[in-house]
Amino acid sequence: MGIKILTEFIDLPDLNRFEVYRKHGGYEAVEKVLKNDTPDHVLAEVKISNLRGRGGAGFPTGLKWSFIDKSTDKARYLICNADESEPGTFKDRYLMERNPHLLIEGMILASFALGVQQSFIYIRGELFYVLNILEKAISEAYAKGFLGKNILGSGFNLDLYCHPGAGAYICGEETALIESLEGKRGNPRMKPPFPAVSGLYGCPTVVNNVETLASVPWIVKNGGEAYSKIGIGRSTGTKLISACGHLKRPGVYEIELGLPVEEFIYGEEYCQGIRNGNKLKAVVAGGSSVPILPANLILKTAKGEPRLMSYESLQEGGFETGTMLGSGGFIVMDETTCIVKNLWNFTRFYHHESCGQCSPCREGTGWMEKILHRIESGQGKMSDIDLLADVAKNIEGNTICPLGDASAWPVRSTVRHFRTEFEKHLIEKRCPYIK
Amino acid sequence: MESSNTKEIKFSEESLEMVKGLIRRYPEGRQKSALIPVLHIAQAEFDGWLSPAVMDYVASLLDIQPIEVYEVATFYTMFNLTPVGNCVIEVCRTGPCWLNGSDDIIEHLEKKLNIKAGQTTADGMFTLKTVECLAACGNAPVMQVGVKYHEHLTTSKVDQLLDTFRAEGMISHTNPYT
Ligand SMILES: Cc1cc2nc3c(=O)[nH]c(=O)nc-3n(C[C@H](O)[C@H](O)[C@H](O)COP(=O)(O)O)c2cc1C
Ligand code: SF4
Ligand code: FES
Numbered sequence: 001m002g003i004k005i006l007t008e009f010i011d012l013p014d015l016n017r018f019e020v021y022r023k024h025g026g027y028e029a030v031e032k033v034l035k036n037d038t039p040d041h042v043l044a045e046v047k048i049s050n051l052r053g054r055g056g057a058g059f060p061t062g063l064k065w066s067f068i069d070k071s072t073d074k075a076r077y078l079i080c081n082a083d084e085s086e087p088g089t090f091k092d093r094y095l096m097e098r099n100p101h102l103l104i105e106g107m108i109l110a111s112f113a114l115g116v117q118q119s120f121i122y123i124r125g126e127l128f129y130v131l132n133i134l135e136k137a138i139s140e141a142y143a144k145g146f147l148g149k150n151i152l153g154s155g156f157n158l159d160l161y162c163h164p165g166a167g168a169y170i171c172g173e174e175t176a177l178i179e180s181l182e183g184k185r186g187n188p189r190m191k192p193p194f195p196a197v198s199g200l201y202g203c204p205t206v207v208n209n210v211e212t213l214a215s216v217p218w219i220v221k222n223g224g225e226a227y228s229k230i231g232i233g234r235s236t237g238t239k240l241i242s243a244c245g246h247l248k249r250p251g252v253y254e255i256e257l258g259l260p261v262e263e264f265i266y267g268e269e270y271c272q273g274i275r276n277g278n279k280l281k282a283v284v285a286g287g288s289s290v291p292i293l294p295a296n297l298i299l300k301t302a303k304g305e306p307r308l309m310s311y312e313s314l315q316e317g318g319f320e321t322g323t324m325l326g327s328g329g330f331i332v333m334d335e336t337t338c339i340v341k342n343l344w345n346f347t348r349f350y351h352h353e354s355c356g357q358c359s360p361c362r363e364g365t366g367w368m369e370k371i372l373h374r375i376e377s378g379q380g381k382m383s384d385i386d387l388l389a390d391v392a393k394n395i396e397g398n399t400i401c402p403l404g405d406a407s408a409w410p411v412r413s414t415v416r417h418f419r420t421e422f423e424k425h426l427i428e429k430r431c432p433y434i435k
Numbered sequence: 436m437e438s439s440n441t442k443e444i445k446f447s448e449e450s451l452e453m454v455k456g457l458i459r460r461y462p463e464g465r466q467k468s469a470l471i472p473v474l475h476i477a478q479a480e481f482d483g484w485l486s487p488a489v490m491d492y493v494a495s496l497l498d499i500q501p502i503e504v505y506e507v508a509t510f511y512t513m514f515n516l517t518p519v520g521n522c523v524i525e526v527c528r529t530g531p532c533w534l535n536g537s538d539d540i541i542e543h544l545e546k547k548l549n550i551k552a553g554q555t556t557a558d559g560m561f562t563l564k565t566v567e568c569l570a571a572c573g574n575a576p577v578m579q580v581g582v583k584y585h586e587h588l589t590t591s592k593v594d595q596l597l598d599t600f601r602a603e604g605m606i607s608h609t610n611p612y613t
Binding site: 075084086088090093118124125127128129159163164165167169181183185186201244245246250251284288329331342349352 | 460462465467468469470471472474475497499503506507510511512513514528529530531533534535566567568569570571572573574575579582583584611612613
């Protein structure tokens with residue numbers, strides 16, 4: 001068993017209650033920091049840890065925090081991104097539902113480091129039952145003096161609230177999230193200015209993923225140095241992987257970064273292989289947005305080295321033969337899967353979720369959905385395959401926010417690795433997977 | 436199905452208190468931030484959907500223009516802009532759920548309820564909606580009714596749930612803050 005930083009106590013009954021969390025070392029990091037340390041000390045530890053954002057982009061957290069504009073006397077905000085809507089991703093829900101105080105503790109520490117006095121947890125509206133669990137935990141933390149005015153007599157004040165979304169994947173994008181929190185449509189903003197300079201209400205703002213913030217208490221307690229020794233190379237620490245699809249044992253697993261992909265899929269401790277003893281066909285390793293890889297390329301890189309669960313190893317080979325760690329949404333498909341239909345389903349998702357601001361994304365996702373539907377149902381032409389790849393190429397890099405790219409990558413990678421499956425649909429004029 | 440337009444549009448005392456509390460969470464002059472939370476409460480209280488009159492009422496409570504409410508209500512898929520049944524069933528249709536048979540679940544529900552996704556049964560009991568990934572893919576297929584998730588669905592589990600909803604006279608639009 002690898003080291004557990006986020007899930008060590010996750011199966012304890014009533015861990016969501018203050019006393020239980022506290023009994024297992026909870027809020028000790030806050031006590032330590034508020035008694036002895038400066039905000040800069042916390043920032044330094046997070047920098048040393050090399051913790052990278054767990055929301056998908058893997059941006060170094062300490063560096064992000066150091067960008068917050070301290071030159072103004074405006075309020076500063078910390079927002080926890082709990083929108084979790086990337087298909088295949090369900091780790092933040094698991095963590096918040098079982099261990100809400102860990103996130104709260106992480107947010108207190110991050111707010112202290114950033115000089116923030118008001119923080120929000122933006123949580124997708126479908127997860128209202130989790131919002132209620134969080135609010136209960138927050139009120140316990142207020143009652144015990146860990147939130148509110150003059151926390152533990154330190155002079156540090158912090159208010160923390162939950163804020164629900166209402167069904168819009170795009171609100172996971174940080175500037176759309178900020179718009180939504182201001183009570184508007186979730187249309188992403190042009191960057192710059194970045195939120196660190198002008199975010200919520202035009203004030204300096206940091207947006208971090210749930211898992212990122214929940215990693216901070218361990219780092220503060222054990223030191224950034226200790227955290228940086230876990231994992232592999234520049235992929236330090238542990239990562240929650242939410243595994244789903246055709247696995248024997250889907251679920252959320254905390255892994256040490258660097259675990260071989262093969263061990264994760266087939267290992268007894270992890271997913272235990274493919275259901276019904278079927279063969280592995282393909283994996284989308286980091287949420288629906290990252291490039292899909294066929295079985296051979298997810299298990300081994302093109303150079304023949306074992307593929308590891310780390311930012312670098314999954315990227316090995318670039319977009320030609322690699323993928324990304326992304327959000328850790330690990331979607332596994334067995335030999336019975338129609339890859340074209342899978343892609344059509346994902347593309348319909350992006351079309352449905354496009355906010356509509358940029359025409360390449362708004363129109364392009366719609367075209368791709370139509371072409372894919374045509375191919376999948378056996379009514380397409382051979383030239384549709386290249387047309388599809390062309391539309392995707394024209395979206396990439398031409399939009400305000402990365403949702404455009406996110407819709408294009410699955411298309412381009414599926415065409416690259418599974419071209420013969422498209423051709424089969426077109427030659428047989430039907431889906432070969434329908435019996 | 437009761438239409439919101441037939442009753443006076445005003446929150447209960449309890450909800451009004453809740454709304455005031457929500458507004459206080461945001462800095463002064465930023466009460467518009469409370470719009471989405473308040474719309475959730477409004478939808479629950481006024482029959483599960485947001486009529487123009489309800490949206491106007493919310494605008495007045497938050498001291499913003501009605502158009503600002505319409506813009507938001509039309510953007511987010513959780514807000515219903517036409518009347519719905521007492522029990523709204525939202526089935527996930529996205530990739531991971533599809534890999535685990537969500538198409539069959541949706542088809543089964545359409546047959547059992549004798550409606551298509553997006554429609555409401557003639558007796559006003561059920562509305563069937565398809566939704567995108569609910570962050571529960573490890574327990575696919577999944578559907579949501581009110582705040583509750585129902586996971587690892589099979590057609591027989593769906594049958595049992597429908598029977599229970601009928602027997603209990605399930606109303607899915609209750610205040611989500613509990
Ligand atoms: C379309 C889109 C959806 C996103 N959804 C999420 C999400 O649900 N949760 C999340 O933490 N980050 C999401 N992100 C990434 C955020 O924009 C942001 O990078 C992240 O919250 C930063 O936190 P981190 O540095 O801790 O990872 C999304 C990005 C895009 C473009
Ligand atoms: S890329 Fe798509 S989702 Fe992003 S801003 Fe443009 S239209 Fe909206
Ligand atoms: S795809 Fe259905 S819950 Fe994620």
